[in-house]
Amino acid sequence: xxxxxxxxxxxxxxxxxxERARAAATLMAAASTAAKNQALLALARRLREAGPALQAANxxxxxxxxxxxxxxxxxxxxxxxxLATVAEGCEQIAAMPDPIGEISGVKRRPSGISVGQMRVPxxxxxxxxESRPNVxxxxxxxxxxSGNACILRGGSEALxxxxxxxxxxxxxxxxxxxxxxxxxLVNTTDRAAVGLLIAMPEYVDVIIPRGGKGLIERISRxxxxxxxxxxxxxxxxxxDAEVDLELALKVVDNAKxxxxxxxxxxxxxxxxxxxxxxxxxxxxxxFAAKGVEMRGxxxxxxxxxxxxxxxxxxxxxxxLAPIISVKVVDSLDEAIAHxxxxxxxxxxxxxxxxxxxxxxxxxxxxxxxxxVNASTRFADGFEYGLGAEIGISTDKFHARGPVGLEGLTSxxxxxxxxxxxxx
Amino acid sequence: xxxxxxxxxxxxxxxxxxERARAAATLMAAASTAAKNQALLALARRLREAGPALQAANxxxxxxxxxxxxxxxxxxxxxxxxLATVAEGCEQIAAMPDPIGEISGVKRRPSGISVGQMRVPxxxxxxxxESRPNVxxxxxxxxxxSGNACILRGGSEALxxxxxxxxxxxxxxxxxxxxxxxxxLVNTTDRAAVGLLIAMPEYVDVIIPRGGKGLIERISRxxxxxxxxxxxxxxxxxxDAEVDLELALKVVDNAKxxxxxxxxxxxxxxxxxxxxxxxxxxxxxxFAAKGVEMRGxxxxxxxxxxxxxxxxxxxxxxxLAPIISVKVVDSLDEAIAHxxxxxxxxxxxxxxxxxxxxxxxxxxxxxxxxxVNASTRFADGFEYGLGAEIGISTDKFHARGPVGLEGLTSxxxxxxxxxxxxx
Numbered sequence: 001x002x003x004x005x006x007x008x009x010x011x012x013x014x015x016x017x018x019e020r021a022r023a024a025a026t027l028m029a030a031a032s033t034a035a036k037n038q039a040l041l042a043l044a045r046r047l048r049e050a051g052p053a054l055q056a057a058n059x060x061x062x063x064x065x066x067x068x069x070x071x072x073x074x075x076x077x078x079x080x081x082x083l084a085t086v087a088e089g090c091e092q093i094a095a096m097p098d099p100i101g102e103i104s105g106v107k108r109r110p111s112g113i114s115v116g117q118m119r120v121p122x123x124x125x126x127x128x129x130e131s132r133p134n135v136x137x138x139x140x141x142x143x144x145x146s147g148n149a150c151i152l153r154g155g156s157e158a159l160x161x162x163x164x165x166x167x168x169x170x171x172x173x174x175x176x177x178x179x180x181x182x183x184x185l186v187n188t189t190d191r192a193a194v195g196l197l198i199a200m201p202e203y204v205d206v207i208i209p210r211g212g213k214g215l216i217e218r219i220s221r222x223x224x225x226x227x228x229x230x231x232x233x234x235x236x237x238x239x240d241a242e243v244d245l246e247l248a249l250k251v252v253d254n255a256k257x258x259x260x261x262x263x264x265x266x267x268x269x270x271x272x273x274x275x276x277x278x279x280x281x282x283x284x285x286x287f288a289a290k291g292v293e294m295r296g297x298x299x300x301x302x303x304x305x306x307x308x309x310x311x312x313x314x315x316x317x318x319x320l321a322p323i324i325s326v327k328v329v330d331s332l333d334e335a336i337a338h339x340x341x342x343x344x345x346x347x348x349x350x351x352x353x354x355x356x357x358x359x360x361x362x363x364x365x366x367x368x369x370x371x372v373n374a375s376t377r378f379a380d381g382f383e384y385g386l387g388a389e390i391g392i393s394t395d396k397f398h399a400r401g402p403v404g405l406e407g408l409t410s411x412x413x414x415x416x417x418x419x420x421x422x423x
Numbered sequence: 424x425x426x427x428x429x430x431x432x433x434x435x436x437x438x439x440x441x442e443r444a445r446a447a448a449t450l451m452a453a454a455s456t457a458a459k460n461q462a463l464l465a466l467a468r469r470l471r472e473a474g475p476a477l478q479a480a481n482x483x484x485x486x487x488x489x490x491x492x493x494x495x496x497x498x499x500x501x502x503x504x505x506l507a508t509v510a511e512g513c514e515q516i517a518a519m520p521d522p523i524g525e526i527s528g529v530k531r532r533p534s535g536i537s538v539g540q541m542r543v544p545x546x547x548x549x550x551x552x553e554s555r556p557n558v559x560x561x562x563x564x565x566x567x568x569s570g571n572a573c574i575l576r577g578g579s580e581a582l583x584x585x586x587x588x589x590x591x592x593x594x595x596x597x598x599x600x601x602x603x604x605x606x607x608l609v610n611t612t613d614r615a616a617v618g619l620l621i622a623m624p625e626y627v628d629v630i631i632p633r634g635g636k637g638l639i640e641r642i643s644r645x646x647x648x649x650x651x652x653x654x655x656x657x658x659x660x661x662x663d664a665e666v667d668l669e670l671a672l673k674v675v676d677n678a679k680x681x682x683x684x685x686x687x688x689x690x691x692x693x694x695x696x697x698x699x700x701x702x703x704x705x706x707x708x709x710f711a712a713k714g715v716e717m718r719g720x721x722x723x724x725x726x727x728x729x730x731x732x733x734x735x736x737x738x739x740x741x742x743l744a745p746i747i748s749v750k751v752v753d754s755l756d757e758a759i760a761h762x763x764x765x766x767x768x769x770x771x772x773x774x775x776x777x778x779x780x781x782x783x784x785x786x787x788x789x790x791x792x793x794x795v796n797a798s799t800r801f802a803d804g805f806e807y808g809l810g811a812e813i814g815i816s817t818d819k820f821h822a823r824g825p826v827g828l829e830g831l832t833s834x835x836x837x838x839x840x841x842x843x844x845x846x
Contacts, residue, residue: 026763030787101786107808113797115807118785122819205819226649226820247842254844340449349838362541362837363524364453374536374840383845384538384836385530396545396628396833397649398821410819413807414785415772417797419670421677422806 005188014196017151017184018203021124024181025149029121031178033098039144039176040094044087046168047137054078057164058133065131065157075132076158086137089388093141096387099405100147103414112420117411121147123205125408126197127390128219130211131155136162139208140169140183142390146408149182151204153197156189163187198223208391228403230392232318233263233346235376238335238361239279240352241272247373248275248351252283254375255349257290261320263392264347264369264379268315268325270335273299276328280304292322299328315342332357336364343367346394347379347401368394368401428611437619440574440607441626444547447604448572452544454601456521462567462599463517469591470510470560477501480587481556488554488580498555499581509560512811516564519810522828523570526837535843540834544570546628548831549620550813551642553634554578559585562631563592563606565813569831572605574627576620579612586610621646631814651826653815655741656686656769658799661758661784662702663775664695670796671698671774675706677798678772680713684743686815687770687792687802691738691748693758696722699751703727715745722751738765755780759787766790769817770802770824791817791824 005013058078065076099119106116125148129135136154143150154162166185173182186193198207198219207227209219220227237252255266271279280303287294288306295310307326314325315338329335339348349371350361358372369379379401381389386404393399399407428436481501488499522542529539548571552558559577566573577585589608597603609616621630621642630650632642643650660675678689694702703726710717711729718733730749737748738761752758762771772794773784781795792802802824804812809827816822822830 026787026789029789109806109808111801111806113794113801113806118793120786120789123789221647224644244842251840251842251844258845363543364449366449366452366543366546367835369836369838370541371838372840373842374838375844377845378534378536378838378840378843379836383532383534383536385532396543398833400833401836410821410823412790413792413802413824415792415794415797415801417674417795417801419667419674419796420801421674421798422681422800 005190007190007192010188010190010192011196013188014186014193014200015203017186018124018200020181021149021151021184022203024179025121025123027179028144028149028182029100029123029147031147035176035178036098036144036147037094039172039178040090040141042175043137043141043169043172044090044094046172047083047087047090050083050164050168054161054164054168057160060160061158068157072131072157075130076161078133078161082134086134089138090141093145093388096145096405098145099409106414106416112418114416116414118414119406119409120412122408122410124149124151124203126151126153126204126207128153128194128197128207128209128211128215129155131157133158133161133165135210136165136185137169138388139390142388142405142408143183144173144178146405148408151184151186151197153186153194159187159189194219195222198225201225210391226398228391228393228399228407229395230263231394232344233265234268234316234318234342234344235264235266235346235379236268236270236339236343236348237266237376238270238339238348238350239272239275240332240350240354240357241274242354242357243275243351244353245275245278245282248279249282249286251349251351251373251375253286255377256287256324257292257322258375258377260322262377263318264376265320266324266349266376267317267319268327268342270327270329270338272335273328273330276300276303280326287324290322292324294324294326296326297328300326318344332360336361340366344394346392347371347376349374349376368392428613430613430615433611433613433615434619436611437609437616437623438626440609441547441623443604444572444574444607445626447602448544448546450602451567451572451605452523452546452570454570458599458601459521459567459570460517462595462601463513463564465598466560466564466592466595467510467513467517469595470506470513473506473587473591477506477584477587477591480583483583484581491580495554495580498553499584501556501584505557509557512561513564516568516811519568519828521568522832529837529839534845535841537839539837541837542829542832543835545831545833547572547574547626549574549576549627549630551576551617551620551630551632551634551638552578554580556581556584556588558633559588559608560592561811562813565811565828565831566606567596567601569828571831574607574609574620576609576617582610582612617642618645621648624648633814649821651814651816651822651830652818653686654817655767656688657691657739657741657765657767658687658689658769658802659691659693659762659766659771660689660799661693661762661771661773662695662698663755663773663777663780664697665777665780666698666774667776668698668701668705671702672705672709674772674774674796674798676709678800679710679747680715680745681798681800683745685800686741687799688743689747689772689799690740690742691750691765693750693752693761695758696751696753699723699726703749710747713745715747717747717749719749720751723749741767755783759784763789767817769815770794770799772797772799791815
């Protein structure tokens with residue numbers, strides 16, 4: 001464990017992390033699949049065997065943070081169950097196919113050369129996250145498998161836990177013959193470290209922030225490198241004019257109430273006017289039984305006297321709570337326009353039996369995930385079969401939606417010749 | 424043709440362009456392949472028929488620019504041959520498959536949902552380029568086919584030519600039932616327009632700059648949206664220890680001398696010490712006959728007394744001229760390390776008959792294009808079969824190397840269900 005960094009030394013310290021990461025990235029990129037998997041399995045074993053030293057570090061963080069609220073302390077605690085889960089995660093990532101080195105699309109050209117693409121790591125990613133020590137291991141394991149180096153900046157309250165975990169990662173990397181600097185942790189609680197980390201394009205290729213919207217907006221504004229960012233999830237479920245009502249009730253209920261806090265929970269319900277009379281009273285009964293507050297447009301209020309009136313602000317709101325906004329629309333066009341205007345381009349679903357409407361919704365709703373007859377809650381790297389998830393992107397550039405190992409890679413061009421020259 | 428914009432009105436003017444582009448982008452994204460191709464063919468026809476009005480606008484620019492140097496005037500001139508070429512380019516893009524709407528990788532998941540991806544436009548791109556009116560048509564035609572809207576900011580000296588061309592584009596779009604605002608030109612020579620264009624994330628999704636390195640660096644530094652940027656091309660050809668000497672002579676000659684100005688011309692030659700004695704005197708004779716100056720390391724100078732000594736700065740130099748730096752290396756490792764350190768991650772080639780060395784070079788050289796036994800001059804969207812090229816990216820994020828229509832798109836996730844809910 002290094003000594004704490006003094007403010008005057010911060011800039012050189014961050015540059016040093018950057019230089020080490022850049023040097024390690026070359027070795028990580030060239031690492032064999034076997035070595036990367038060995039490091040992941042060694043990390044899983046070391047997490048299971050860590051015992052008292054890790055618990056002592058975590059205890060130190062928990063005592064210093066004792067004034068914080070219960071959910072935050074809960075996320076900070078490295079309970080045995082949390083450790084078992086992250087260790088299992090490492091083993092699952094070891095079992096996944098190696099994304100690096102995949103060669104695709106090789107085609108012969110009229111000139112005689114063959115042209116294709118090879119998947120390679122991005123290089124170095126920086127991750128900025130809250131006081132959740134499990135994210136340290138998740139980020140480290142994704143970095144190892146994808147052949148990237150990374151610099152991790154976790155929340156201040158978790159510093160000692162993170163340092164203890166980072167030591168396990170370093171030991172696992174060395175055990176597999178990989179560079180310990182492949183995964184580095186920023187060893188300071190100085191907030192200025194974040195500003196420096198996001199402004200070193202010579203050392204860091206991409207920044208992945210996790211946390212509140214304010215933090216992510218600030219990082220996006222100030223970063224001098226690309227950011228894979230996840231802003232809010234204002235997701236819609238739209239009940240079309242032609243619909244299986246029972247299916248729609250089941251799916252909308254699940255999309256809203258299966259869990260209120262995730263970003264892929266439905267926050268806004270749109271109902272075609274032809275179905276509003278049949279659908280709204282029945283979903284209202286389900287929501288009432290679960291204590292979900294409905295905030296409706298005027299036509300909704302006419303059908304549901306118990307609902308509250310929605311304000312203009314409600315259409316843009318990500319509640320993350322048992323509240324849902326409800327609007328009656330007269331056409332698919334109106335639904336699509338509403339979603340593209342007020343939504344957050346995260347995940348939106350149509351409930352319909354009409355094929356052309358399903359296809360138009362898929363094409364024209366400008367969101368990272370578009371769904372037909374399924375719960376918005378499915379928008380998730382594991383549910384999509386990515387095997388792991390470093391984040392969910394609400395951007396269109398590079399990776400969109402759930403980001404797995406492939407989101408940490410890029411494709412370079414290969415040219416295979418036999419002495420061809422340009423005419 | 425609009426009136427010029429006064430400085431005080433510039434910010435609202437740029438916002439208005441942004442709002443119009445955002446509105447047009449929705450219609451462009453939903454446009455049928457037939458409508459997009461109709462617009463492209465109409466544009467080709469209108470370019471061929473444009474005649475005196477277009478020539479008068481171009482003549483106005485040429486007269487105002489008469490003090491400029493000959494190559495610049497040459498690029499500014501809309502000669503009949505240039506117009507024929509850009510018209511043909513529009514027809515070629517019309518003949519290409521539509522990238523939008525492609526659905527791929529749809530797989531059933533254990534939950535019952537099917538998950539896949541659909542290719543969609545990025546939205547709105549901004550393009551900033553020099554006084555080359557042909558780029559106006561190239562950018563417009565790529566925007567139309569890829570279903571994006573765009574805002575074009577060409578060099579000041581070409582403003583009247585560009586306005587005349589933009590009017591043809593608008594008419595072609597309307598002829599096909601597409602929004603005239605799908606392609607807009609910034610109608611002012613005020614340089615502050617560039618600063619505004621790159622800082623409107625609410626209206627512009629990506630910026631593509633073309634021009635000098637200084638301009639591109641400034642745009643990258645100040646942009647508030649992603650930039651597909653092309654910095655320099657310091658390309659290497661490496662002659663390995665095991666090599667077909669005749670093939671290597673032919674390819675290295677072509678890579679350096681076929682044309683000196685393109686970014687994919689070889690600027691630095693690395694030769695394994697086992698081949699230096701055989702290879703260097705022969706390539707030196709070829710270069711001497713063509714007037715190519717060689718700047719060598721000490722070991723090169725010992726073999727080629729006529730060469731000039733290379734300085735440290737030479738290893739990083741993009742000459743774009745009949746000059747080449749030459750270094751003798753003792754191993755493939757040294758060659759790869761040199762390229763990754765001094766190169767610009769653009770295009771690098773190995774000349775070898777050794778298969779493991781070829782594969783290591785492909786994997787470990789961290790460049791957008793890596794080649795075996797072929798001239799670096801092949802790094803080009805047309806040679807790669809992309810059909811068109813909006814630029815060459817020296818970044819790793821999103822698109823790498825030559826960027827065609829697909830670089831202007833992203834993949835969104837599709838979920839096709841039958842009423843599945845999350846457990």
